[in-house]
Amino acid sequence: MERSALCLWDLLPIQIFSFLDVVTLCRCAQVSRAWNVLALDGSNWQRIDLFDFQRDIEGRVVENISKRCGGFLRKLSLRGCLGVGDSALSTCSSLSKFCPKLKHLDLASCTSITNLSLKALSEGCPLLEQLNISWCDQVTKDGIQALLEDEALKHIGAHCPELLTLNLQTCSQITDEGLLTICRGCPRLQSLCVSGCANITDANLNALGQNCPRLRILEVARCSQLTDLGFTSLARNCHELEKMDLEECVQITDSTLIQLSIYCPRLQVLSLSHCELITDDGIRHVGSGPCAHDRLEVIELDNCPLITDASLEHLKSCHSLERIELYDCQQITRAGIKRLRTMIRSRSVENFFQRSNSEIRLPGDLITAPPPPPSPPPAPSPASSPNTALTSKPPTQLRPLRTHCFQEHVFRKPTHCQLCNHMIVGNSKQGLRCKACKLGAHLWCSSELSQQQCNGKANERDEGGEDGEESLRSGEEEMGSQEREIEGAIHLASADDTMAQSIATNSKPRNNRQASLQERTR
Structure with missing residues (x-):
């Protein structure tokens, strides 16, 4: 006892x-x-997220962590850690050697990662389920193949047969050859993002349909070689699809929408922005399909020039609809928007509709009482003022405040949010940009920024001012002190005769607002 x-x-x-x-x-x-x-x-140390220290973390810190607690490590996020790359590494070699139970690895925006890193991972992480290498533009098909096999493609199933999620966004050198190995060797694949991989063709959609029937999320934005034939094959075999991002798949027509409406009853999110061949007939099939009544929540139709108010009438049957995006749809009228809003009560319809300057309103806290009327001037004599009309000036009128007008944007380069100063990562739906001043922000940060004054192009010139530099320096100092704590703690584990001094005072406490923003970012 x-x-x-x-x-x-x-x-x-x-x-x-x-x-x-x-x-x-x-x-x-x-x-x-x-x-x-x-x-x-x-x-x-089973789950480690180093996103908060992205500016300072280097490969050697990750190596020490993997050696110290690699047998327990299950989930590791190195998002935005630009210091982690092949030049500082052995990092991936250490993960491969000491972390055999690693299941989730996020390397998004680690722009120094190349094929060598993936080859190192392939040698010792057989349980890997989720891998994010979005914005790693040095990765090619050879790196993908090395990750999934040891020597030859015939061994692909033995390496990562349990892979569920794969994000290859903006890995522009990926081709059919690399992705076909993934489709054939990972039958449990549920989520695939290849947005920005312009070299892939319908062959991959056919392979997904034949080998990955459990696929739920497919993001193929800006894959301009995909056609109706590929999506027809996919829809007829992948009946569990819930989210599809087809933005800028410029060759698809209403035929794709017909197939999706028939064979994909679970569809919740559908992006058709810049699909310029889509017409009202395709939207009619979506609105009458099995997904329309209880499933469809978001549909994006930005820059679809052929759709009219008739499409909005077809969407009235979508009772679960929460958001419609209609940027730059020239044939959509305000009358059509009003009729739709009375049916679905969706604020997002108007928020994403271009408003004229006459409809811009001042925020409530900026509306002030009008100035008192000026006292009437004394009546001038005819001799002293022969023509008062030539000298009088109209009273100055209050001009509407120009606020930020945010729209979704694909950030092709690492960009930091203007409000929380965190990097905007992930797929294109995680970033918004002001149309006038090009200011970038997270979706959850834009509501506060949208009430601020927009300076147009002047904001781009002022963005690097002294205040911004001072804020950046203070942020770097704070992150640097926290990173030194991590590094010092890891190195201390191997010391036998010395005792560490606490450096807790070196790290400034974060306020509640910043902590909340960082929690949302995760």
Whole structure:
């Protein structure tokens, strides 16, 4: 009985430490030797997200983490960590060697990652389920093949047969050859993003339909070689599709929408922006399909010049519809918008409709009482003022405040949000940009920025002013101190004769607003 109680007492501190975040664990690790052992116990490091330290994290820090707690590590996010690359690495080699149970790895925007990194991962991470290498534009089909096989394509099933999610957004060198191996070797694939991979063709859609019947999410924005034939094959075999991003698939017509309306009853999100061959007839089939009544929540029709108010009438049967995007649809009228809003009560219809300057309103806190009327001037004598009309000036009128007009944008280069200063990553639906001043923001940050004054192109010139530089420097100093805590804690684990001094005071506490924004970013 006493031995059992003693064991429970030994496990209690480890259980307490398991509730601490990365920064707190690193601070505790530098208090004493005993706390160092508890804080750096591998069971506390199963899920690690280093996005908050993206400016300062280098490959050697990740290597030390993998050596210390690799047997426990299940999920690792290195999003935006530009210091992690093949030049600093052995990083992926260390992950491959010491982290055999790794299941989720996020390398988004690690622009130095190349085929060598993926080849290293392929040698020792057989349980890998989710891999995000979006914005890693140095990765080619050879790197993908190396990840999925050791020596030859015939062994592909033995390497990553459990792969569920793969994000290859903007990996522009990916071709059919690399993706076909994924389709054939990963039958459980549920989510695939190849937006911006302009070299892929209908062959991949056919392979997905034949080999991946559980596919739920497909993002193929800006894949201009895809046609109705490929989507027909896909729709007839993948009946569980819930989200499809077909933005700028310029060759598709109403035929694709007909097939989706018949064979994909679970469709919830459909993006058809810049699909200029889509007409009212295609929207009619979507509005009358099995997904329309209870499933369809979002439909994006930006820059579809052939659709008219008739399409809005067809969408009235979509009772679950929450958002419609109608940027630059020249044949959509305000009368059609009004009729649709009375049916679906969706604010997003108007928010994404271009408004004229006459409809711009001042925010409530900027509307002030009109100035008192000027006192009437004394009546001039005819001799002194022969023509008052020539000298009088009209009263100055209050001009409407020009606020930001945000629209969804594909950020092709690493961009930071103007409000929270975090990198905008992921697929194109995670970023908005002002049409006038090109200011970038997360979707959840845009509501606050949309009430601020827009300076047009002048904002682009002022963006690098002294205030911005000072804010950037302070942010870098804060991130640098936190990164040094992590690095110091990891290195301390191997020291036997020295005792760390606590450096908790070096890290500035984050305010609640910034912490909330960072939590949303994750």
